[in-house]
Amino acid sequence: xxxxxxxxxxxxxxxxxxxxxxxxxxxxxxxxxxxxxxxxxxxxxxxxxxxxxxxxxxxxxxxxxxxxxxxxxxxxxxxxxxxxxxxxxxxxxxxxxxxxxxxxxxxxxxxxxxxxxxxxxxxxxxxxxxxxxxxxxxxxxxxxxxxxxxxxxxxxxxxxxxxxxxxxxxxxxxxxxxxxxxxxxxxxxxxxxxxxxxxxxxxxxxxxxxxxxxxxxxxxxxxxxxxxxxxxxxxxxxxxxxxxxxxxxxxxxxxxxxxxxxxxxxxxxxxxxxxxxxxxxxxxxxxxxxxxxxxxxxxxxxxxxxxxxxxxxxxxxxxxxxxxxxxxxxxxxxxxxxxxxxxxxxx
Amino acid sequence: xxxxxxxxxxxxxxxxxxxxxxxxxxxxxxxxxxxxxxxxxxxxxxxxxxxxxxxxxxxxxxxxxxxxxxxxxxxxxxxxxxxxxxxxxxxxxxxxxxxxxxxxxxxxxxxxxxxxxxxxxxxxxxxxxxxxxxxxxxxxxxxxxxxxxxxxxxxxxxxxxxxxxxxxxxxxxxxxxxxxxxxxxxxxxxxxxxxxxxxxxxxxxxxxxxxxxxxxxxxxxxxxxxxxxxxxxxxxxxxxxxxxxxxxxxxxxxxxxxxxxxxxxxxxxxxxxxxxxxxxxxxxxxxxxxxxxxxxxxxxxxxxxxxxxxxxxxxxxxxxxxxxxxxxxxxxxxxxxxxxxxxxxxx
Numbered sequence: 001x002x003x004x005x006x007x008x009x010x011x012x013x014x015x016x017x018x019x020x021x022x023x024x025x026x027x028x029x030x031x032x033x034x035x036x037x038x039x040x041x042x043x044x045x046x047x048x049x050x051x052x053x054x055x056x057x058x059x060x061x062x063x064x065x066x067x068x069x070x071x072x073x074x075x076x077x078x079x080x081x082x083x084x085x086x087x088x089x090x091x092x093x094x095x096x097x098x099x100x101x102x103x104x105x106x107x108x109x110x111x112x113x114x115x116x117x118x119x120x121x122x123x124x125x126x127x128x129x130x131x132x133x134x135x136x137x138x139x140x141x142x143x144x145x146x147x148x149x150x151x152x153x154x155x156x157x158x159x160x161x162x163x164x165x166x167x168x169x170x171x172x173x174x175x176x177x178x179x180x181x182x183x184x185x186x187x188x189x190x191x192x193x194x195x196x197x198x199x200x201x202x203x204x205x206x207x208x209x210x211x212x213x214x215x216x217x218x219x220x221x222x223x224x225x226x227x228x229x230x231x232x233x234x235x236x237x238x239x240x241x242x243x244x245x246x247x248x249x250x251x252x253x254x255x256x257x258x259x260x261x262x263x264x265x266x267x268x269x270x271x272x273x274x275x276x277x278x279x280x281x282x283x284x285x286x287x288x289x290x291x292x293x294x295x296x297x298x299x300x301x302x303x304x305x306x307x308x309x310x311x312x313x314x315x316x317x318x319x320x321x322x323x324x325x326x327x328x329x330x331x332x333x334x335x336x337x338x339x340x341x342x343x344x345x346x347x
Numbered sequence: 348x349x350x351x352x353x354x355x356x357x358x359x360x361x362x363x364x365x366x367x368x369x370x371x372x373x374x375x376x377x378x379x380x381x382x383x384x385x386x387x388x389x390x391x392x393x394x395x396x397x398x399x400x401x402x403x404x405x406x407x408x409x410x411x412x413x414x415x416x417x418x419x420x421x422x423x424x425x426x427x428x429x430x431x432x433x434x435x436x437x438x439x440x441x442x443x444x445x446x447x448x449x450x451x452x453x454x455x456x457x458x459x460x461x462x463x464x465x466x467x468x469x470x471x472x473x474x475x476x477x478x479x480x481x482x483x484x485x486x487x488x489x490x491x492x493x494x495x496x497x498x499x500x501x502x503x504x505x506x507x508x509x510x511x512x513x514x515x516x517x518x519x520x521x522x523x524x525x526x527x528x529x530x531x532x533x534x535x536x537x538x539x540x541x542x543x544x545x546x547x548x549x550x551x552x553x554x555x556x557x558x559x560x561x562x563x564x565x566x567x568x569x570x571x572x573x574x575x576x577x578x579x580x581x582x583x584x585x586x587x588x589x590x591x592x593x594x595x596x597x598x599x600x601x602x603x604x605x606x607x608x609x610x611x612x613x614x615x616x617x618x619x620x621x622x623x624x625x626x627x628x629x630x631x632x633x634x635x636x637x638x639x640x641x642x643x644x645x646x647x648x649x650x651x652x653x654x655x656x657x658x659x660x661x662x663x664x665x666x667x668x669x670x671x672x673x674x675x676x677x678x679x680x681x682x683x684x685x686x687x688x689x690x691x692x693x694x
Contacts, residue, residue, distance in 0.1 A: 069593075069621050233617065246416075246633075255617050265612030270580065270602045272628030274416050279626040281619030286593075 002036035005029050009107035009324045011073040015061055018260045018332050021325035024061060025079060029322075033110045039091035045112050046085035048105055049347060052136035053327040053340040055231075057081055058259040069283050078106050079324075082141050084124065084132045085111075086347060100124045102135050109321060109344060120285060122299075128307035132347065137339035138313040139303050142170035145284040147298045148291060149251050150178045153280040158183035160226035161245070163219065165236050167204060168195035170313065170339035171253060174302075175229050176204050177311050187222050189215065189236070191334050198338075202312050210236075219243035233257045234264055241271040250279040260332055314338030349383035352376050356454035356671045358420035362408055365607045365679050368672035371408060372426060376669075380457045386438035390459050393432035396447075396694060398454055399483035400674040400687040402578075404428055405606040416630050425453045426671075429488050431471065431479045432458075433694060447471045449482050456668060456691060467632055469646075475654035479694065484686035485660040486650050489517035492631040494645045495638060496598050497525045500627040505530035507573035508592070510566065512583050514551060515542035517660065517686035518600060521649075522576050523551050524658055534569050536562065536583070538681050545685075549659050557583075566590035580604045581611055588618040597626040607679055661685030 007029040015024045039045060056070065060079070064072045073079045083105035087097050094115060095101065103121035105111065115121065124135055137143065150156070162179040166172040167188030179186050180203040188204035190196045191211055199207045208218050216239045219225060224245035230237055233255025240250065258264070271277065288295045305311040316338040318327050323342060330336045354376040362371045386392060403417065407426070411419045420426045430452035434444050441462060442448065450468035452458065462468065471482055484490065497503070509526040513519040514535030526533050527550040535551035537543050538558055546554045553569050555562075563586045566572060571592035577584055580602025587597065605611070618624060635642045652658040663685040665674050670689060677683045 069623075237616070252619050255620065258617055263615070263617055265614040266616045267612040268610070269584070269613045269616075270605055270610055272599050272626060273602065273630065275628065276416075276630055276633055277626075277628045279619060279624075279628075281622065281624045281626075283620065283623055286623055 003032050003034045004110075006031050006033040007109045007321050008078045009321060011061065011075055011077060011079050013075070014063055015260075019058065019061060019325070019328045021329055025325045025328065027322040027325065035088065035110065039089060039112065042092050043112050043114050044090035044092050044095045045088045045110065046101060046105065047088050047110055048083055048085045048108065048321070048344045049100075050133045050136055051083040051105065051107055051321070051324070051342045051344060052081055052140065053324065053331050053336075053342060054081065054142065055254060055256050055259065055331055057328060058332055069286075078108050080104050080106050082120070082136045083107075083344075084135050095123070100126065100132065100135075102140065107321065107324060120288065125299075126303075128303050130303055130306055133315055133317060133341040133343065134303075134306060134313065136341055137170040137315060138174055138311065139299075139306060141284055142339065143174050143302055144288060144295065144298055145253060146171045146174035146178065147302060148284060148287040148294050149253060149280070149282055150175055151294055152287065152291065153249060153251050153282070154179075154182075154227050155249055156182040156184055156227060159185070161185045161187065161223060162227040162229065163187045163189075163223070163225040163240060164204070164229040165189045165210075166231035166254075166256070166334075167199040167207065168314065168338070169231065172229065172231060173199065173202055173313060174311065177202050179227070180204075184227070185222075187218065187225070189232075192337075194337055198314055215239040216242065224248075227251065229253060231256060233266075238267050241266075241268045241277070244271060244275045244277055246275050248275060248277045250277055252279055252281040256332070256334075316340050317343055319343045350379050350381045351457075353378050353380040354456045354668050355425045356668060358408065358422055358424060358426050360422070361410055362607075366405065366408060366672070366675045368676055372672045372675065374669040374672070382435065382457065386436060386459065389439050390461050391437035391439050391442045392435045392457065392459050393448060393452065394435050394457055395430055395432045395452055395455065395668070395691045397480045397483055398430040398452065398668070398671070398689045398691060399428055399487065400671065400678050400683075400689060401428065401489065402601060402603050402606065402678055404675060405679055416633075425455050427451050427453050429467070429483045430454075430691075431482050442470070447473065447479065447482075449487065454668065454671060467635065473650075475650050477650055477653060480662055480664060480688040480690065481650075481653060481660065483688055484517040484662060485521055485658065486646075486653060488631055489686065490521050490649055491635060491642065491645055492600060493518045493521035493525065494649065495631060495634040495641050496600060496627070496629050497522055498641055499634065499638065500596060500598050500629070501526075501529075501574050502596055503529040503531055503574060506532075508532045508534065508570060509574040509576065510534045510536075510570070510572045510587060511551070511576040512536045513578035513601075513603070513681075514546040514554065515661065515685070516578065519576065519578060520546065520549055520660060521658065524549050526574070527551075531574070532569075534565065534572070536579075539684075541684055545661055562586040563589065571595075574598065576600060578603060580613075585614050588613075588615045588624070591618060591622045591624055593622050595622060595624045597624055599626055599628040603679070603681075663687050664690055666690045
């Protein structure tokens, strides 16, 4: 009974464009794990409850020789990313049976970890009884991205205008709500009627479907832009440069337009001088490491606001670790309908 | 005797590429001025001693319909820019005969001003007896550009590496000296053997001729770059993005590569995320307006350091207002041998 199947998501081939379900990663359940095997000192056994599918994972599906801020996946080995797991057994005093662990987990149903295996690790104190999936979304890495960068870089002033791309995503939707709480006018971009409705429902003043409407037309009408939250790069960044206000702040969070296609050069960079723009490029793990006080503030404030319904979020929940390959693609294409999470097991 | 010829530099045609001597601007001495004519209240008569020829002037040689941070020149009217003038007569209590006035002057031998006509105006207290030309160079707008932006944005830490373009210019050479005083390694780019010698003489650790050596090769060898001082844009900016260190600061001061040719789009902007780069675009007049305390600090410190020889500078002095057209071109081409100034008259 203790020997059970242990499904895993294996990195199978490096994609050239979008990741391909059944090819880029494959679901493998040929291995088993003995859940009662004696644990080495300093290790603990985790049952994976939820894994997070985020745009940045595309960058790890690369040849190991290419340097980047994130670790490349290893062909033939399981991929890894943010998740929440339940401690089934432990031989480390810092981790107790029944604890819920957040951090970068191996995409497997079960795995034995040492503490140092898990980046951004945190034992979750879920005092507001939120679903565990929320802790990889608006109360996890994407929410931290929004919260830390907004607090550190936005210099938001009441009455200013913020342009927020991927406004329905877990990052963009929290940024939108933080901007509205700070008294800004928010222009949001999203890619489907459902996403547009959601972005409107959280308070954005102007929301447009970027697949139907030219971003430049919108910014010409509704700008100039004081704060640009970039999740896209490419033509959106060019439009923001063109319609930026003097002293604008650009929060460079992501450039999904270049993740699956060759990166296009950016026109109009001289606007950075002409308009005295400041551009902040950032990676949330570095911000959290440099500003632990802000990370603690995030965990104190955001789950409480979520529990009270004062911050809203959407999720697109898929059940079963075997579905990871499909969800990886939908997140790159933007066809997911909310924060993409894969539920692996019940608590 | 009081009626004298008043030579002026007239904006004659909008250039499409580099400004053309005798075409873009022309020297006109058909007008006269009566130096003894009664002055209206609130006006004063200035004799222009020196005018400054700087790269940014190219941006004002444009069609008035194009918006930018600087005022477009008017066809058929005199151009204007930084200079120093001597007050010959005054009917404004704030300005006394014998005062030396710094600010944006009309490029004419004489002119009657109101206070509000002159941007960035300052009555110079030349207690170290520096040549007046220095007050449009390292002790003027270019020096302020270097000093204010370095203090505000560089976050320089001892042992870091700075890459400084146009290292022999009045901005780049002060930046180089500030960086060395802060204990940084400096990589300097310049475009002639004389300029390279000068940049070495002020302490730069590595200096290369960008016309002969590929900037990428130099940065690959001598980087990564913690602070990039950009006067050039284009391929230099791309190379700096490629060889930037994590947490690099980019001080976006100028992009002369796009002033006389169509602006090329910039490759590799995703490095701004990957390396958590912060880019600060700025215009010195806005910095000075926001940070008057830093401007006063500049005027207290820099002329004193210049007088003691602790800060060095070079000048490329041309005599006669009629030469402005030639100097405008040489500054755009980078063939000037030091800070370009035109001496219009003796004190």
